[in-house]
Amino acid sequence: MTAATATTAPARAPRTTRGRGPVPTPVLGAAGVLGLMALLELVPRLGVVDRRFLPPFSEMIAALAGQMSSAEFWVALVATIRGWAIGLAIAVAAGVVLGILIGSIPLLRAATNSTIEFLRPIPSVALIPLAVLLYGSDLRATLILVVYASFWQVLVQVLYGVRDVDPVARETARSYRFRRWTQVRTVIWPTALPYVMTGFRLAAAVALILEITGELIIGSPGLGAQIKVAQSSGAVDTMYALVIVTGVFGVLVNLLARFAERRVLAWHPSVRGEVPK
Amino acid sequence: MTTETMLDVRGVRKVFEGKSRTVEAIRELTFSVRPGELACIVGPSGAGKTTLLKCVAGLLGVTDGEVVLEGERVTAPPPGMAVVFQEYGRSLFPWMTVRGNVELPLKEKKVPRGERRRLVRESLEAVELDHVADSYPWQLSGGMQQRVAIARAVAYEPRVLLMDEPFAAVDAQTRADLEDLVRSLWRRLGVTVLFVTHDIDEAVYLGERVLVLSMAPTLVLADVPVDLPDERDQITTRSTPRFGELRTHVWELIQQAKAGERSPEDTQVTTAVGPDT
Amino acid sequence: MTTETMLDVRGVRKVFEGKSRTVEAIRELTFSVRPGELACIVGPSGAGKTTLLKCVAGLLGVTDGEVVLEGERVTAPPPGMAVVFQEYGRSLFPWMTVRGNVELPLKEKKVPRGERRRLVRESLEAVELDHVADSYPWQLSGGMQQRVAIARAVAYEPRVLLMDEPFAAVDAQTRADLEDLVRSLWRRLGVTVLFVTHDIDEAVYLGERVLVLSMAPTLVLADVPVDLPDERDQITTRSTPRFGELRTHVWELIQQAKAGERSPEDTQVTTAVGPDT
Amino acid sequence: GSGGSADDSGGADPVTVGVIPIVDVAPVYLGVEQGFFADQGLDVTLESSQGGAAIVPGVVSEEFEFGFSNVTSLLLAGAKGLPLEIVGAGNYSTGEQGDDFSGVVVPEGSDITDASGLSGKTVAVNTLQNIGDTTVRQSVEKAGGNPDEVNFVELPFPEMPGALAEGRVDGAWLVEPFRTIAMNQGGTEIASNLVDTQDDLMISSYFTSKQLRQSDPELVERFTTALNRSLDYAENNPDQAREAILDYTEIDPAVAEEMTLPKWSSEINTGTVERLAELALEDGLVDEKVDTEALLP
């Protein structure tokens, strides 16, 4: 019921704004976000849910304003971003390098396949005791979780990307006797790049999730720990305020990724294009 | 004798093994090409011309027999070879500009920068594409893409040049120009050329000999020497009676091939059509 | 007059807007085609022939002017139209067999099963591919793929047929057969055909008129009526003096086009080459 | 002793304590604030964690020197032979029926009036197979109900008031501040399960690893001294304790003012450790009775 309103409300926005000419993307995106805000405001106000447990959006924002004036919040935010960025960087670098290596050597690929399938679904949360054992509750414990979980996202995407190299392009490179490294650089990497971008976006979100979850459960410093404190104090509005911060951060990361994508993938069919009328 | 042979195709057989369908594309092909020779290959659609070229290029393994280039058995793409693929569009890297596509193999060959620039410019001028050097391949028309692929091969200054229907997508006038370009290049550099085409006039006009293939499973149906003078010209050469004779002869051979003719002996008689008839 | 016009191309202009490069592919094209006419289009590589065809097909929006088909402005692909694309290989669905590819549009048209079977069989026989009906497109040679695309268009029994260099990849003999197939189909079904080719002989042999385009930004350079008898034959028609005259005429026009000639008036004189000269 | 601590700071021993950011640990925060630990030459860092499951491995691997955990969790660890030792008391129930910092609450309008009514009902506890269900069973039994028929589900404390109000569960074992929050929402407390188990139940304690106890007994000694001073101070200055809580939690000040604080004492109640060990065996949490001697200092 509520889900239905959630999807139709933002979808209606462009129809009303569509006059002559296309509406710019950011405007449409903003319309979607406004729709969500309105929904979050209305659902508790109309009594669909108890507002003590899901306060209206305006109250969350008020709590957020309160948070933003405290130094603790900013320290936590910086800690979260730092952990996330370091973990993501390690995961992406390792995923890309190993993915291209494994993907372009069939024997290696066949030999590692079963192991990858086995290790991939082991829940990173199950590794928490291990992480704590090794590093207590400092940064590195959460870092392990972040790297472990987001690494697979990148690796698998890169493997798929390498598999997708156009055979004619590959043969062209071979016939001109490109060195292995040149083949990787000029043929495999550009083909895999769209997949890497998708992998990056998936990994960025997973890394954020694990960073927050790790902070929440292990207690390493960061937004997650703040959320935990708010939760265990019954400060519902503060908790949601922090959750919103997490979500907004996710949106920003995606914007950044999209921007990068448009720059580096200008040649790709999904980005280029005379849009047919 | 051995020094007289650049390329030796010995009893090559090629079978494609599919799950549901096994195709014997090439039954038995044997012929050799002298250094600096320009041999054209014609044959019905699906005869295995592309397959043959890929075997010669070392891109495809043979099922039986062997391909020997300059005394060495071909197992991987040999040095000093350039290939213009039938799927011209897909053999260009969409993530590089036209210039980048032409320049890349030269970089790989470690041609110094100044020299490289010159080669790229000259070859793009030769195919009349210098004005789109900074466009991406997918911004070009089919014929333009094909010309980029040709420019890339030309700039590479190979010793062996394999071309698979390279002029299929260009207009008549450009085609005539490119034919003359290939001939002048061939004479200037002494490069050995294997040229697949469907255009009989083109085969006769360009080649020193024309190999006619049968329908799959393929044999060499006839090996027609082209005894036209070395100095050729689009207007005069094409209007000589000998040119007419040769093209009629090849045309008949192809009709025989399409009619299912398979034994080379049967056609030996007609091959005797010589300058003295 | 209106009933006399099937297709009306009125002052069409097409500009490709790129980030770095804006291309005016078509400057101003105006011509009309009668119902049941077979018009060939020739022009230099990159003249905008493919672009024109796509505009007519409703796949690409025009920048200025309009395309009117049967009295209706074209904004999306109109019903009863079939297109054979220049990039034949990419226009086949790789996940369907040859039969599936040919049959799909018929299913869409709700042709009853028995009829459908017959059409598929007949069209595959016409292009000599009935023996590979159960293969996948990627198991076929380039020429075979192109013929599948042709078979698909033929089986569809369209009222308007647009073909973009449909015989570029097939051998000479098959090409001749396919040319006759198109003509017989055209006469039998009364279909209106727009046929892009680079082969001047083909254009003259097939068409009732030949439109010659200039280099980009494109104009109609000449509209040459082909006054050969309706009954045509590969051997006799091609050897008539009138055929020779026409092909020389078109050849000269293309040379003019390539030389940068742009004004239609200049060529009007030579267009006057008629049967009475 | 600000002068003293400045003098000491060069030689102060860094000590990390794994704690859970809940009401129970207010004394250590207060103690650090008051400089009790600095006086003992300890430079304390408080690391907050989700619970015992994360803290115990931390202490065993000596990432943390000390940790905070409920007694039952420690018993479970002891049962598996983990080398742990209690060094100080954590907190106690107040021992007053109806005015403890923890209890079983039923939602507004519930027809359950005492713990016996929980038979056949669903009751939320924060962790299954732990101190919560063990002590609630005691209340049920004491009230004449059948503890085996209570259907326990696991739910984090913060979700409990909501689950109660929405009728998702029939009752919930709550600690402060959620006990107060739930009662303000109309909930009724029907049992003080900790009190029902024992008058002066020690719920939690601070512990260290046996390795540390052996390698640096003097450090442990100093920690215990400072800890005990902190516990007594908190017990005697409840207002300051409430204030300290506001620093490290996000509890609404009004609720913090209203809620019942646990009892703090520097004395380790070996009796309750023994009692909880028996209950753990009774409820099948462990296979054989834990040797409490090994756990106690």
Place this chain on the structure above:
Amino acid sequence: MIVSIARRALLALGLPAVLVTLWWVATANSTSFFWPPLPEILGTFGETWFSGRLAADVLPSLLRLLAGYLIALALGVGLGTAIGSSATLRAVVEPVLEFFRAIPPPVLVPILILFAGIGDWMKVLVIVSGCIWPILLNTVEGVRGIDEVLRDTARCYRMRRSSRLVHLVLRGASPQIAAGARQALSIGIILMVISEMFAASNGVGFTVIQFQRSFAIPQMWSGIILLGLIGITLALLLRLVEYRALAWYRGLHESQRGKG
């Protein structure tokens, strides 16, 4: 034939065998409480899981996982196709989706409890909330990346929306949807565990966490291994489906690579 099967078996099992051996040797004399010797872990495996827990814990977990996964698959492909096909829709919903995607499931749980209670549905929704993203994103990218010439072909022959959806969009995007589905599967298992951290009273994840809390370390390790085994079994099943559905894609690649 037999040689090739043997070769494949060797390739599939070689590395795992090496890793297991390494683990075995590395922990053989381990006295560390958290790193029990491998034989001890394997020794507890049978009694831990095959004495009643299979039906009581493993089965409910798998059922919830299956339900969540299938719902995520349907929703992800459905929404992904819509979003991938319409630039406008993509612009509108993308920030909102990214917002939800960035929210860790453990914080989403309280909200889900509000709407879906504390029963199985809540856990299924937790699984859906995580599984859906790789499927959705991959579908969007797959749909966007479909060859233009193919798109044009479909439009020219005036394929109806429904058949264009089936024959062009879904088939064309299927290699990437499959990639997403595979990633979603492992995320699904992770979330199966996370979901059982809340309001659960049975399940593999619940049991593993229970072991972890009660310091039954060998049993906990056996649970981690079981999760891995479940993962690989499900992945193999999925591979089987993929193998059939994407035969053309494999053929296309193999033929063009000249494996003939």
